[in-house]
Amino acid sequence: xxxxxxxxxxxxxxELVADFFSFGINSILYQRGIYPPExxxxxxxxxxxxxxxTDAKLKNYLTNVVSQLKEWLFECTVQKLxxxxxxxxxxxxxxxxxxxxxxxxxxxxxxxxREKSLKTIQDEIRxxxxxxxATVTFLPLLETPCAFxxxxxxxxxxxxxxxxxxxxPQIIDQSEEVRLRSFTTSIHKxxxxxxxxxxxxx
Amino acid sequence: xxxxxxxxxFKTLKSLNTFISRPEHPQRPSEQLGIGNLQSHYKRSFExxxxxxxxxxxxxxxxxxxxxxxxxxxxxxxxxxxxxxASDSARDLEVQKNFSVYMQKIEDLEKERQRLEEQNNIxxxxxxxxNLQGDYDPVKTQVVxxxxxxxxxxxxxxxxxxxxVREELNRLRELVRSFQEGGMVAQDxxxxxxxxxxxxxxxxxxxxxxxxxKEVFQKKIQEFRTVCYVLTGYQxxxxxxxxxxxxxxxxxxxxxxxxxxxxxxxxxxGSMQLMETEFSKTLGxxxxxHLHHQKSIPAFLSAVxxxxxSRQTVF
Numbered sequence: 120x121x122x123x124x125x126x127x128x129x130x131x132x133x134e135l136v137a138d139f140f141s142f143g144i145n146s147i148l149y150q151r152g153i154y155p156p157e158x159x160x161x162x163x164x165x166x167x168x169x170x171x172x173t174d175a176k177l178k179n180y181l182t183n184v185v186s187q188l189k190e191w192l193f194e195c196t197v198q199k200l201x202x203x204x205x206x207x208x209x210x211x212x213x214x215x216x217x218x219x220x221x222x223x224x225x226x227x228x229x230x231x232x233r234e235k236s237l238k239t240i241q242d243e244i245r246x247x248x249x250x251x252x253a254t255v256t257f258l259p260l261l262e263t264p265c266a267f268x269x270x271x272x273x274x275x276x277x278x279x280x281x282x283x284x285x286x287x288p289q290i291i292d293q294s295e296e297v298r299l300r301s302f303t304t305s306i307h308k309x310x311x312x313x314x315x316x317x318x319x320x321x
Numbered sequence: 322x323x324x325x326x327x328x329x330x331f332k333t334l335k336s337l338n339t340f341i342s343r344p345e346h347p348q349r350p351s352e353q354l355g356i357g358n359l360q361s362h363y364k365r366s367f368e369x370x371x372x373x374x375x376x377x378x379x380x381x382x383x384x385x386x387x388x389x390x391x392x393x394x395x396x397x398x399x400x401x402x403x404x405x406x407a408s409d410s411a412r413d414l415e416v417q418k419n420f421s422v423y424m425q426k427i428e429d430l431e432k433e434r435q436r437l438e439e440q441n442n443i444x445x446x447x448x449x450x451x452n453l454q455g456d457y458d459p460v461k462t463q464v465v466x467x468x469x470x471x472x473x474x475x476x477x478x479x480x481x482x483x484x485x486v487r488e489e490l491n492r493l494r495e496l497v498r499s500f501q502e503g504g505m506v507a508q509d510x511x512x513x514x515x516x517x518x519x520x521x522x523x524x525x526x527x528x529x530x531x532x533x534x535k536e537v538f539q540k541k542i543q544e545f546r547t548v549c550y551v552l553t554g555y556q557x558x559x560x561x562x563x564x565x566x567x568x569x570x571x572x573x574x575x576x577x578x579x580x581x582x583x584x585x586x587x588x589x590x591g592s593m594q595l596m597e598t599e600f601s602k603t604l605g606x607x608x609x610x611h612l613h614h615q616k617s618i619p620a621f622l623s624a625v626x627x628x629x630x631s632r633q634t635v636f
Contacts, residue, residue, distance in 0.1 A: 177471070183467060198457075199455075207476065215454075215455055267471055268470045268471060269467070273462070273464075275460065275462055282467055283465045283467055284465065284466065285465055286464050298453070
């Protein structure tokens with residue numbers, strides 16, 4: 120990791136945020152039961168125990184997305200990352216985990232590292248992941264087979280890479296929204312939120 | 322006129338004064354003169370009274386006149402002030418009119434501002450909600466995803482499953498139709514089909530069992546050979562059918578081995594015979610003693626073991 124106690128550089132910040140997404144997405148997929156629990160293994164990160172997939176195909180997919188994301192974070196051209204959970208029986212979007220990313224573009228000009236300790240940032244990230252874990256208590260149960268997709272909101276002028284394509288925003292029809300905690304590396308600020316389909320049973 | 326009045330008052334006062342001071346002296350003569358004087362006395366007092374009355378009214382008149390003048394003056398002053406005030410207030414009125422217009426305007430603007438603020442709040446809340454739901458400005462933002470993603474794959478997989486199921490359904494429909502048309506033939510057909518399936522299943526499971534057993538045997542055999550080698554000091558290999566090669570743990574050369582052959586025939590039911598090898602040629606004495614005389618292969622093998630072992634530990 121390029122970020123040391125001295126502060127955070129743009130490159131280090133992009134890596135920190137990309138790592139957060141990698142662990143965050145794994146946690147959501149485990150918590151929401153999108154993949155069977157036995158396909159996950161425990162790993163220690165941010166001073167906490169996290170579930171990481173062992174499914175080779177899924178791993179490969181996540182690596183592809185996150186490494187591309189890291190590039191975009193470094194270029195400050197990414198605005199949002201969204202994890203969309205779709206019901207396979209009805210093709211309905213049931214859940215949207217949205218991470219709004221604010222990039223301080225001035226970091227592209229001046230390479231001076233920002234004064235924020237890695238520990239403080241990791242503490243903030245840990246609270247966000249804890250909150251993601253805690254949301255299971257109020258999110259509606261996913262009773263049908265579901266699959267997920269990762270959407271990236273980028274600046275309009277960004278050239279779409281070869282293996283990527285434009286997509287719709289996959290908005291939920293009639294949703295409830297909950298804002299979660301934020302964290303910032305002082306270069307990238309990440310706001311987390313989850314929207315889920317309102318159930319009529321209540 | 323004032324001066325004239327003043328002189329009249331003075332004159333009157335003077336005459337009154339002289340009149341009053343006069344009878345002091347003739348009081349005594351009046352007593353002396355008697356009733357004849359009383360009449361003139363009365364007349365005089367009447368005159369005095371009349372004069373006093375005159376002075377009083379004169380004075381009263383003067384007072385009233387003065388008051389009148391004062392009143393006229395204050396009236397004049399009041400009128401002047403009133404006129405001045407009137408012109409002032411006319412100017413004030415204009416200012417005041419403008420002022421109230423401005424006040425009204427400020428009030429209206431304040432109301433408008435409040436309305437806009439509320440509207441702005443509502444719009445911001447809506448915008449926030451839209452953002453939370455994932456909406457975006459297509460002028461500034463585009464949404465992209467990997468072409469090959471889990472949802473697309475899962476949907477394709479499901480599509481394939483649906484097609485497979487549909488195909489199976491069509492096949493079964495066909496089968497039912499032929500059954501209804503052909504009766505027994507179709508029934509036999511399907512029975513053969515199912516029994517064939519069952520047999521294949523059985524075969525598969527027995528194959529699997531076989532495989533498992535093989536694995537277990539392999540393990541056990543290896544274990545057995547190791548134990549034999551450790552306990553007896555000989556490694557036993559099967560070279561060809563009914564031939565066994567023994568290699569001592571203490572052999573000086575790799576190729577130093579003993580070859581035994583199993584003999585079948587009358588009187589020699591499964592007995593072993595030593596075959597000649599380069600190594601066995603060097604063991605003439607032991608072969609003679611243990612095999613030819615004592616007829617004991619274990620004794621022979623033990624002797625060989627001891628011999629090789631002693632050779633190893635000589636130095």
